[in-house]
Amino acid sequence: MEDLLYLAHRIPYPPNKGDKIRSWHILQHLAARYRVHLGCFIDDPADWQHTDMLERLCAGTFFAPLPRLRSRLRSLTGLLRGEALSVACYRDAAMRDWVRATVAAVKPRTAFLYSSQTGVYLDALSGLRTVMDLVDVDSDKWAQYAKAQSGPMRLLYEREARTLGRFEAQVAGQVDACLLVSEPEAALFRDRVPQAAGKTFALTSSVDTDRFSPARGYPDPFPAGGPMIAFTGAMDYWPNVDAVCWFAREILPLIRQRVAEARFYIVGFKPAPEVQALAGLPGVTVTGAIADTRDYIAHADCIVAPLRVARGIQNKVLEAMAMEKPVVISRHAAQGLTGLQPGEVAVADTAASMAEAVTAVLSGQPGMPDGQAARRRVLANYGWEANLKVLDRVLQP
Secondary structure, eight states, rough: EEEEEEESOOOOOOOOOOOHHHHHHHHHHHHTTTTEEEEEEOSSGGGGGGGGHHHHHHHHHEEOOHHHHHHHHHHHHHHHSSSOOOHHHTOOOOHHHHHHHHHHHHHHSSSEOOOOOOOOGGOOOOTTTEEEEEEEEEHHHHHHHHOOOHHHHHHHHHHHHHHHHHHHHHHHHHHHSEEEHHHHHHHHHHHGGGGGGGGGEEOOOOOOOOOTTTSSSOOSSSSSSSOEEEEESSSTTTTHHHHHHHIIIIHHHHHHHSSTTOEEEEOSSOOOOOHGGGGSTTTTEEEEEESSHHHHHHHEEEEOOOSSSSSSSSSHHHHHHHOOOOEEOOHHHHOOOOOOOOTTTTEEESSSHHHHHHHHHHHTTTTSHHHHHHHHHHHHHHHHHHHHHHHHHHHHH
């Protein structure tokens, strides 16, 4: 086996958290083909429990702690350096030393970098074939954030969009290949960085269709009553916070005018204060951290993804489709999905149209999303085994 250096901005485990699903499946795929030397950051103290498992999987590991205060202080240096704040916080002397020492000792021919922030270590990888998984065009995400803000926050987000956009282009010029989460996302990056168009590819994010299978048995977490509407995701992530606040305050009341017993469950760890406050609204439950989101998906009557700011492919949507659930999503949540056919999901963008679609699902009206058709789409387009072949091609051209 050859040696390969894998750098990630967060520990790629556990695989049931949205921002780690893709990085874990890639690591698992690479570890079966290379002696992987993994360097990553840990920003959640709970994640230290996973280091032993990763040490067994990899030929070498280095875990750099990144507590919130340190991250914020490093980000502030970005203001002085004229760089993106989300890049500055990942400049770490210990990580740089580990990268250099590993390259010198192991002499890998290939490096895989996950998320643009790890581009700060490219100068230590000279001579290696280097593949960068940007995942999303994050600079465009910050531009979307800016449009939803006002005052100083709008200016800050606009600055982040500009500086991160420049950094993404710089990284693309230094690496041998760039990967993105979907073909629409790859097309956007090619348009923004045309000089990298020839080495930009889509590695489509996928779902474990065995783990998320309707054939498995799942305990029912809901109390008697209903029907139940659910949203799953990390609830400290601003697009998710915005989505559930919009749904709970503006859409759910419209639904309950017609389906009075409808309940909305917000399922996910670390709910932000704005999310916790929603628990005081009629029909809204905020679960906080739970053992397994599949229980809630399996027994919900409708899954919603009313995202007004979104990038790439939404894991929450693929997971619900794989479990044959009727799904109602916004245009932003649908933009990364290719090949969708009528009847596989319902797409709605206004409060009124989303309320109408969810009400139709809950009332059993004809013409609503067909869960079996949704799973067939996932099986056809979103399996990890098939989609990870792109990674093999770019690593060994």
